[in-house]
Amino acid sequence: MKTRILLDCDTGIDDALTLLYLASLVRSGEVDLVAVGTVHGNVAPEIGALNTLRVLERAGLHDVPVAVGAARPMAQEVAYAHDWHGTDGLGETGLPEPSGRPGDISAPEQIIRLARAHPGELSLLAVGPLTNLAIALLLEPALPGMFREVVVMGGAFEYGGNMTSHAEANVWHDPEAAELVFAAGWPVTLVPLDATHPTALDGEWLDRLAAAEGDVARFAARILEFYVTAYERSLGVRGAVIHDALAAMLTVDPSLGEYAERPVRVELRGDRTRGATLWDRRLYADEGGRPPVKVVVRTDVEAFRERLLASLL
Numbered sequence: 001m002k003t004r005i006l007l008d009c010d011t012g013i014d015d016a017l018t019l020l021y022l023a024s025l026v027r028s029g030e031v032d033l034v035a036v037g038t039v040h041g042n043v044a045p046e047i048g049a050l051n052t053l054r055v056l057e058r059a060g061l062h063d064v065p066v067a068v069g070a071a072r073p074m075a076q077e078v079a080y081a082h083d084w085h086g087t088d089g090l091g092e093t094g095l096p097e098p099s100g101r102p103g104d105i106s107a108p109e110q111i112i113r114l115a116r117a118h119p120g121e122l123s124l125l126a127v128g129p130l131t132n133l134a135i136a137l138l139l140e141p142a143l144p145g146m147f148r149e150v151v152v153m154g155g156a157f158e159y160g161g162n163m164t165s166h167a168e169a170n171v172w173h174d175p176e177a178a179e180l181v182f183a184a185g186w187p188v189t190l191v192p193l194d195a196t197h198p199t200a201l202d203g204e205w206l207d208r209l210a211a212a213e214g215d216v217a218r219f220a221a222r223i224l225e226f227y228v229t230a231y232e233r234s235l236g237v238r239g240a241v242i243h244d245a246l247a248a249m250l251t252v253d254p255s256l257g258e259y260a261e262r263p264v265r266v267e268l269r270g271d272r273t274r275g276a277t278l279w280d281r282r283l284y285a286d287e288g289g290r291p292p293v294k295v296v297v298r299t300d301v302e303a304f305r306e307r308l309l310a311s312l313l
Contacts, residue, residue: 003252004032004121004148006114008069008107009244010041010128011051012085013227017308018127018244019052020216023059024311031252034114034122035065037107041128041173042081043089045069045107048128051089053098058219062100069107070131073174081169084230091226108135115146125251126181127153127244129170134177137184144186153247154178155192155264155277157295167275168193171266175275179266185291190264191250192277195257195296196243199304203238212313220312245308250296258298263290 005022009015025031036056038048049068056064072078086092105113111132114122124147126133133150137143154170155178156162163172171178182188206228210221228240250257262279270276279295 002030002032003123004034004118005251006034006111006122006124007036008039008111008124008126008128008132009036009048009052010039010043010045011048011055012042012081012089013091013223014242014244015042015048015127016051016055016090016223017220017242017312018248019055020059020220021245021308021311022248023056023061025252026061033061033064034118035067035110037067037069037110037132039069039107039128039132040071040073040078040080041170042085044080045071047089049102050098053100053102054090054095057098057100059216065110066100066102067105067107067110068102070135073129073131074134074176076174079173084227086226091223093223107132108139111136112140112143115140115143119146120148123148123251124150125248126150127170127247129173130154130177130181131174134174134180137180144184147186149187149189150181151189151191151247151251152181153191153196153244155190157192157194157277157279159192159194159197161276162193164272164275166267166273168277171277172275175266175268179268182264182266182293183290187294189250189254189259189294189296191247191296193243195299196241196246199246199299199301200239200241201305205305205309206238206240208309209312214313217312242308246299246304249304249307250299256300256303257296259294260297261292261294264293264295265290
């Protein structure tokens with residue numbers, strides 16, 4: 001059965017690889033990419049929207065609607081990830097302007113319109129800060145009953161954070177929005193750093209991509225150079241984690257993951273722990289009716305790496 005995806009992202013380099021992966025599944029008939037919305041995060045949403053159009057056009061998809069979303073978090077200052085993605089979001093590659101342009105409605109409006117038009121049919125895949133989803137929830141209280149599922153790349157539990165010692169970037173960029181999303185009662189699958197970091201691409205994988213022919217492979221290798229350099233500078237090894245692509249792959253094929261269901265909360269007040277995701281592993285804990293979140297705890301790492309590479313070749 002074809003998976004119908006509404007993507008919400010902050011198109012930097014790992015988002016771009018994710019778009020290329022999804023585009024390959026659109027071409028094979030496995031996925032219908034209904035629309036894309038962008039949000040602050042790796043870059044400003046306007047830049048992210050143009051990057052999205054650039055990547056989709058490079059992949060041969062010219063008719064996917066793209067909407068610009070929230071330019072800042074709900075309760076803190078905006079911050080960008082230029083050290084990891086470049087000021088242009090695609091590794092300072094200076095790509096030409098896309099031929100297409102974003103639509104007239106905002107990303108939260110797009111979420112609501114599509115949910116109303118296709119109740120129960122869409123998977124909402126969110127791989128950036130959750131501001132657009134939170135705004136849509138505030139505008140349309142019935143929204144949780146309109147989606148087939150919501151898959152979120154975000155959070156960290158046993159694994160340390162990548163923005164602070166406790167907080168993962170997408171949640172840290174807008175903790176209030178994430179708390180709204182996790183409490184809303186729709187079917188949420190959460191793909192945290194605990195699941196994404198073991199899938200890190202190593203030098204051998206990168207060499208296989210660099211040796212490949214084809215426009216998409218060369219494009220992917222080109223934009224990855226900046227990202228890989230940032231990882232090498234930070235961790236001392238040649239490689240990269242394509243966090244968002246794992247969330248996309250699990251949306252299409254959930255059997256690649258193992259899951260635990262727990263209520264998830266976001267720390268909003270701690271001086272050192274703001275943005276941390278918390279789950280209570282005690283089976284007898286009383287969470288006051290808070291809905292459980294399906295958290296990915298393990299994945300098929302080799303299958304992820306090979307499928308992602310195949311999609312780029």
